[in-house]
Amino acid sequence: MTKRKxxxxxxAETEILRLVWQLDKATVQEVCNKLPAKxxxxxxxxQTLLRRLEKKGYLKHxxxxxxxxxxxxxxxxxxxxRSVNDFxxxxxxxxxxxxxxxxxxxxxxxxxxxEELKRLAGKK
Amino acid sequence: MTKRKxxxxxxAETEILRLVWQLDKATVQEVCNKLPAKxxxxxxxxQTLLRRLEKKGYLKHxxxxxxxxxxxxxxxxxxxxRSVNDFxxxxxxxxxxxxxxxxxxxxxxxxxxxEELKRLAGKK
DNA sequence: TGACAGCTTGTACAAATGTACGATATTATA
DNA sequence: TATAATATCGTACATTTGTACAAGCTGTCA
Numbered sequence: 001m002t003k004r005k006x007x008x009x010x011x012a013e014t015e016i017l018r019l020v021w022q023l024d025k026a027t028v029q030e031v032c033n034k035l036p037a038k039x040x041x042x043x044x045x046x047q048t049l050l051r052r053l054e055k056k057g058y059l060k061h062x063x064x065x066x067x068x069x070x071x072x073x074x075x076x077x078x079x080x081x082r083s084v085n086d087f088x089x090x091x092x093x094x095x096x097x098x099x100x101x102x103x104x105x106x107x108x109x110x111x112x113x114x115e116e117l118k119r120l121a122g123k124k
Numbered sequence: 125m126t127k128r129k130x131x132x133x134x135x136a137e138t139e140i141l142r143l144v145w146q147l148d149k150a151t152v153q154e155v156c157n158k159l160p161a162k163x164x165x166x167x168x169x170x171q172t173l174l175r176r177l178e179k180k181g182y183l184k185h186x187x188x189x190x191x192x193x194x195x196x197x198x199x200x201x202x203x204x205x206r207s208v209n210d211f212x213x214x215x216x217x218x219x220x221x222x223x224x225x226x227x228x229x230x231x232x233x234x235x236x237x238x239e240e241l242k243r244l245a246g247k248k
Numbered sequence: 249t250g251a252c253a254g255c256t257t258g259t260a261c262a263a264a265t266g267t268a269c270g271a272t273a274t275t276a277t278a
Numbered sequence: 279t280a281t282a283a284t285a286t287c288g289t290a291c292a293t294t295t296g297t298a299c300a301a302g303c304t305g306t307c308a
Contacts, residue, residue, distance in 0.1 A: 132264095134264075134265060134266085135265085135266095136265070136266060136267095137265090165266085165267075166267065166268060167268095168267075168268050168269075169266070169267050169268065171268095172266085172267075172268080173266085173267095176265095189274085189275065189276090190273080190274045190275055190276095
């Protein structure tokens, strides 16, 4: 089994990667259209980010007509895990509880979410 | 009221900032000693990071003997809020639920934590 | 089949990041 | 009051990031 060490994903790249996952597969155009209004970046920039993600091994592409269609090359789980852990380490020394508390305090989750959480946490 | 726009905190800086908060106030030395074993970086590097954090406005310092004692200049709440929101936007499009679910699935929180969450979420 | 529209590629570049060396200043101490 | 030990400060530098232009392909449609 090939144990490849994936390079880190930069913040800007992370967003692009997420959009590709969300679209399942996407051309540069499609990613551009999916960008949140707040964060409008140039077509060329999106292109470069996609290129870099491919070079790093997070995306692959095949060709449809003249366009490149990008799609994930590693499970998003893996990337998310890494990102969350890094984030947690840096900001909270690895302890997830303060993060959960923060989210709860700021009203980002409701009772239903918590039920779901309870179910998941209990099951484990 | 002076509404100053704080520059972003880089990942490496974030970790240093957290350590200062944790120690309440600290010299370069003390921050170095507090570094997790996994992440041993040079004294000089820690110094630079502290300096940059001060220049950006996140830290101040006073002098004790020949050493600089750094301490926070803005509420950690504020920094955490920004960091979490950025992170959430990039990786989950701003939706905190998948993050909570991820944390729960990976057994990072237990029943007590969830009770606490419920209390907090309910109160809001 | 030729021109156009739409894409990719190569290249560029400033700013931010991560890391560190050497020189200078300061404290404590012998 | 020299001196050794310890800090800071200025500076440097390779990478990575964020952003973009210009040139060259490639289908497509008149």
